[in-house]
Amino acid sequence: MKFENTEVWGFEHAIRGMRNPMNSWEKSDSCYDCSGSIYKKPTYIIGKNDLSLMQKLIRAGSEHRKFLRQIFVSVDITAPIYFWKEFDTYKVGTVANSTSTMHKITSVPFVISHFSCDRMDGETLIHMRSIIEYLEILRLRYIETKDKQIWYDIIQLLPSSYNQMRTCTMNYENLILMYRQRKNHKLNEWSGLDNSNEPNFVSWVKTLPYAKELLLI
Numbered sequence: 001m002k003f004e005n006t007e008v009w010g011f012e013h014a015i016r017g018m019r020n021p022m023n024s025w026e027k028s029d030s031c032y033d034c035s036g037s038i039y040k041k042p043t044y045i046i047g048k049n050d051l052s053l054m055q056k057l058i059r060a061g062s063e064h065r066k067f068l069r070q071i072f073v074s075v076d077i078t079a080p081i082y083f084w085k086e087f088d089t090y091k092v093g094t095v096a097n098s099t100s101t102m103h104k105i106t107s108v109p110f111v112i113s114h115f116s117c118d119r120m121d122g123e124t125l126i127h128m129r130s131i132i133e134y135l136e137i138l139r140l141r142y143i144e145t146k147d148k149q150i151w152y153d154i155i156q157l158l159p160s161s162y163n164q165m166r167t168c169t170m171n172y173e174n175l176i177l178m179y180r181q182r183k184n185h186k187l188n189e190w191s192g193l194d195n196s197n198e199p200n201f202v203s204w205v206k207t208l209p210y211a212k213e214l215l216l217i
Contacts, residue, residue, distance in 0.1 A: 001116070001189050001199045002078040002165075008209050010071040010171075011044045018053065018067035044209075051213060058176070058217060068173040069093065073208065076167050080116040082160040083189045093174045098166040105154060106142050110135040115161045118198075119188070131159060176215050179205050 011030070019025050029047025046054070057064045079087075087096075108114075110132050117128055135154060142150040170178075182190040183202050192200035205211055 001080075001083070002076075003199060003204045004076040004078075005167075006073070006075045006204075006208070008071070008073050011046065011209075014067040014070040015046070015050050015054070017070060018050075018057065046210060046213075051210075054214060055217060058214065062173065065173065065176075068176060068214070069171045071172040071214075072169065073171065073175065074167065074169045075204070076165060078163050078165040079189055080161045080163055081158075083187065084164060084166065085160070086187070086190070090170075090174060090178060094168065094170040096166040096168045098164055101155065101158065101162075101164065105158070106139045106151070110139060114163055115159060116163060116189075117161060128159070128161075131157070172214060175205055175208070179215055 012032075015028060015030055016025065019028055027049050029049045031045055031047070032042040033045050034042045054065075054067070057067065084098075112129060112132055115128070115132065117125060120128060135157060138150055138154050138157075141147070142154065179202060184193065185191040188194045188198060188200060190201050192198060192203050205215060208215065
C-alpha cells in the first residue's frame with residue numbers, strides 16, 4: 001500500500017467561514033509562515049484562539065463543525081481491490097479517479113509485485129504464483145488475438161489482491177469519521193493493528209497537518 005502526492009489546502013477560508021456566524025473575525029490569530037525557502041509554499045499556522053474554537057466546534061458534533069468540510073485533501077493511494085471495495089462505502093464528500101482495469105489491464109505484464117500477497121502463507125503463495133503466471137499467458141494471447149473472450153477470462157479471474165492506484169479527494173470531515181470508524185479495523189490496510197510499520201490509512205491520516213488537534217480528538 002502506498003500514499004503519494006498528498007496535498008492539503010483550505011485552512012484559511014475554513015477558519016474565516018467558521019467565524020462568520022458570530023462575526024468574530026477580529027479574534028482570528030492564524031497566519032501564513034513565509035519565513036521558509038522562497039521555493040516552498042508558505043505554511044499556514046493555526047493560532048491558539050482559532051484552534052480553541054475549532055476544537056470546541058468539533059466536539060459539539062458534525063452539525064457544528066461544518067468548517068472541516070472546507071479543508072481539502074488530495075492523495076494518490078495504491079491499494080488492493082479488496083481495500084477499495086470498503087473505501088467505496090464513503091461516497092459523500094469523496095471523489096476518486098482510478099487507473100482502469102477495463103482499458104489498461106493488458107498494457108503491462110502481470111507480476112507478483114502488482115498484487116498484495118504479503119499475508120499469504122507459503123502454500124497459498126504457490127497457488128497465487130500459478131494464477132499470476134496464467135494471467136500473463138492470457139494477456140499475451142489477448143495482445144496477439146484481441147479476442148474479447150480472453151479479455152473476459154482475465155477480468156473475471158483477476159484476484160481482489162490486485163493493486164489499483166486512485167487519486168482521491170476528500171475533506172477533514174470525511175477523515176474524522178473514517179479515522180474513528182476504521183482505526184480498529186480487521187484489515188491492516190485500514191488500521192495497521194497487526195503491523196504498524198506497514199503503510200496504512202490510519203497512519204497516513206496521522207501525518208496530515210493538525211491531525212492530532214483536529215482529527216484524532
